[in-house]
Amino acid sequence: MQKQKSESRVAVYYELTKPKIWYLLVFTAFGATLTAANIYDIEVSAATWVLVLFSVAAGSAAANTLTNYHDRDIDAIMERTKGRPLPSKRIHPAEKARNFGLALAGISLVLAFGISFTTTLEQGLWATSFIAFGLLNNVLVYSYALKRNSRTNIILGGLCGGAPPMIGWVAVTMSDLWTMGLAMAGLVFIWIPMHIWALTLHFKEDYNKVNVPMLTAVQSEKTSARTIAISTFVMVVFSIAPFFLTTENGEPMVGPVYLWTAIVSGAVMIAISAWVIAKPMEKASWTLFKFSSPYLAVLFIALMVDSAL
Numbered sequence: 001m002q003k004q005k006s007e008s009r010v011a012v013y014y015e016l017t018k019p020k021i022w023y024l025l026v027f028t029a030f031g032a033t034l035t036a037a038n039i040y041d042i043e044v045s046a047a048t049w050v051l052v053l054f055s056v057a058a059g060s061a062a063a064n065t066l067t068n069y070h071d072r073d074i075d076a077i078m079e080r081t082k083g084r085p086l087p088s089k090r091i092h093p094a095e096k097a098r099n100f101g102l103a104l105a106g107i108s109l110v111l112a113f114g115i116s117f118t119t120t121l122e123q124g125l126w127a128t129s130f131i132a133f134g135l136l137n138n139v140l141v142y143s144y145a146l147k148r149n150s151r152t153n154i155i156l157g158g159l160c161g162g163a164p165p166m167i168g169w170v171a172v173t174m175s176d177l178w179t180m181g182l183a184m185a186g187l188v189f190i191w192i193p194m195h196i197w198a199l200t201l202h203f204k205e206d207y208n209k210v211n212v213p214m215l216t217a218v219q220s221e222k223t224s225a226r227t228i229a230i231s232t233f234v235m236v237v238f239s240i241a242p243f244f245l246t247t248e249n250g251e252p253m254v255g256p257v258y259l260w261t262a263i264v265s266g267a268v269m270i271a272i273s274a275w276v277i278a279k280p281m282e283k284a285s286w287t288l289f290k291f292s293s294p295y296l297a298v299l300f301i302a303l304m305v306d307s308a309l
Helices: 002-016 019-040 046-070 095-117 121-146 159-170 177-202 204-209 221-239 256-278 283-308
Strands: none
Touching: 002 046, 002 095, 019 046, 019 159, 019 177, 019 283, 046 095, 046 121, 046 159, 095 121, 121 159, 159 177, 177 204, 177 221, 177 283, 221 256, 221 283, 256 283
């Protein structure tokens, strides 16, 4: 009986971290690490792999936990979120969740700095800086400062999404960090607004109920649909950028496999966003939201595969 109760508590705290979100972010860190290793033919030690993946997992889980703690009041009102661990009182008092999030944040920073001992001090410091930036941007800038006050909240508040690929890249090499590394981070950063705006359009009434001014919740349906379509188009155009990047020696970073994957998957995204324009409040926005996560994963898979060829 005690064991079942213990497992239940683990499951509740696991749910608190929003695993579906950090799974994808860890995958982008994995993709950046492997892509950099393939491009520069660098063998990544097992210890470095562990530190990269677990630092990103802990950091992402920490950010999600701490934002859940801050948003527990509005989560209790919104239909989509009222069953979460804090508003449903499955974790009580709420300070337990806050302390859990702070502990995860500390662990993520320690693990990121640990990269210093498997690579170089410079690489470890950069990795730690990216973890710290991701935490501060997601928790303080997005959740505390912008989410309830600005309709453009997810734009500045989404910068944190680029941190995991940067951590993965810098754990392998400092070469081309601000070209290919930044391009991979940009894929995630530009993807986030489109992904979130599709979600908030589908749950528009929920966000208006708690006065959270998400862009596609406070604008008209027609304008919101156009905003989503434009952001999707920008995402698709940007996704082609890695094909044109070269290493310091002039070698291409990736080739036609990635290019055609980006073009084909991007065409599907644009087609769905056109459907959103036609029927903004029906299942089109939800379809775009659900398809957008696999779309990002497919881009990173293509980067890994193409860089290995």
